[in-house]
Amino acid sequence: MIILNGGSSSGKSGIVRCLQAELPESWLTFGCDSFVDALPARMRADDAGIVIGDDGGVSVGEDFRTLEAAWTEGVATMARAGARIIIDDVFLGGAASQQRWRKALDGVDTLWVGVRCAGAVAAGREIARGDRAPGMAARQADMVHEGVVYDLEVDTTRTESVECARIIAAHVR
Amino acid sequence: MIILNGGSSSGKSGIVRCLQAELPESWLTFGCDSFVDALPARMRADDAGIVIGDDGGVSVGEDFRTLEAAWTEGVATMARAGARIIIDDVFLGGAASQQRWRKALDGVDTLWVGVRCAGAVAAGREIARGDRAPGMAARQADMVHEGVVYDLEVDTTRTESVECARIIAAHVR
């Protein structure tokens, strides 16, 4: 299992697609975006679900956490059942988020990867992609890494996605 | 757990969104589309993965089946961990596909729903949506239901998605 953690617009999805192309085996990918897509529409703008503020702040409620915990368990089962999995996540809770994954993944061989990107550069890419709430990239750039321990870090500020993917792939035995 | 099975363009996704809106609790949804999105791009045009022919025929290979089995296990775990889940699937193998789910879902309370749509009508909707290989809808309309046993069947040929969703919701306790 490979877990990528990084702020919004830090380039995680691009790295994931390159990793899937680079690695010789077939790796499945899931992440916070695919999880949020699985929620009822009403939870995407509800205090019990996930709310994205006008300043790009993200807050999640109790229902979100409950479903996310079950989802995390399920992903761990997929890994134990033999699927190679790349997770693309945003640790809004920093070290606490990592701890949640660690608990679910007990016994699963996991490569922890930090995806860094300078806040100002991520903010520019947020404008360029045009589909994210302005402000998320800058807010999350450092916050999501607080207290998180990695096997490996990449920085997309000046390194292309495909290059970052190669660095990560080299660590996957 | 609710499992909807129906051919391409039979209206499953619309019913799922209406079900998520209709049901008072928060239900997660996954399905063959979200699974295929999780695959490496190269598996979406590879004999070991999934190949969609010019005639709309779909064939899946060994790698696909292996990852799908792990994914199915994981979804069952999510349900056992307390998440309410709606699956939107296309049983390309008919009764055999149902059997795969049944095995993984052992002990999980499941509502099996058949989503029917007359082949000719589904074929028209396939043109209207414009993002599917022509021919899939007609080919799958009956095939996916062969030998499958349901708790409930809905037919979108003349019934709106929201109406079908209400019928299904009434069976959820």
Place this chain on the structure above:
Amino acid sequence: MIILNGGSSSGKSGIVRCLQAELPESWLTFGCDSFVDALPARMRADDAGIVIGDDGGVSVGEDFRTLEAAWTEGVATMARAGARIIIDDVFLGGAASQQRWRKALDGVDTLWVGVRCAGAVAAGREIARGDRAPGMAARQADMVHEGVVYDLEVDTTRTESVECARIIAAHVR
């Protein structure tokens, strides 16, 4: 030129794709969605641009109207230059919106088509598609047709898109 006018979720886009498939010649299609996509992101949530309220109400400002007028002129030029064009629009201003098109299209042979859908049914389809502001469909269902004169009307409440497209195609010489 063919102009389809109907409320949100009345099924215009599906009819357009079927019309493009049905008609033997190659028809280009544009519409209010493609126009809005062409605007700067900031105009999609600005009083001078286009604002979609929480109740599904849509209001457009002066900048929007100015750019829309230039766009309308341009589309008329494409038609005069020989392109067959299908427009998929929402006449928020009813008869006044039609008048704007009429003025720009002076001398261009135009088929005016009303796309009706019962408000309650359109509202259900709005939930099923899941990507529109709730309330738009019901609000616009009748409003957009006020005072508009058609060569032909279709009603998607009980008629499939592909059927509506065939009815329209039969009127295109």
Place this chain on the structure above:
Amino acid sequence: MIILNGGSSSGKSGIVRCLQAELPESWLTFGCDSFVDALPARMRADDAGIVIGDDGGVSVGEDFRTLEAAWTEGVATMARAGARIIIDDVFLGGAASQQRWRKALDGVDTLWVGVRCAGAVAAGREIARGDRAPGMAARQADMVHEGVVYDLEVDTTRTESVECARIIAAHVR
């Protein structure tokens, strides 16, 4: 009017979105992607329309050229009618493509911008975005600039989209 020309995955769309955010006035944007979306589905895989080969080669047929010419005329009219417009194009014909635009834009004040990106880097970004035919980026990287005359060139190989947009915006009076 601003016309950006560059190969696939050279970063044109990102620059356009940043330009729209950067420029104080409201600029509309159109381009080869929005034009291709306007075509009938069948023309997107037809010799008379546009065909994308397995090697990423793109060939367009007579019907495509005819409709494109009318579309170009229409865009020129929009500009003459007062709309500020940014075009995002791929000059498959190099200088000949520029000549077609020049003819239609007679009298319209136009800023010609070349968007360069080293072929190898564009090819990596093509994998990262995951929605383009592999090979297009490398093939088009130099080809589309052959014989084209620019007011200004930017290079996304090592410069962020938002930076390129600022350079271009500084040339817009």
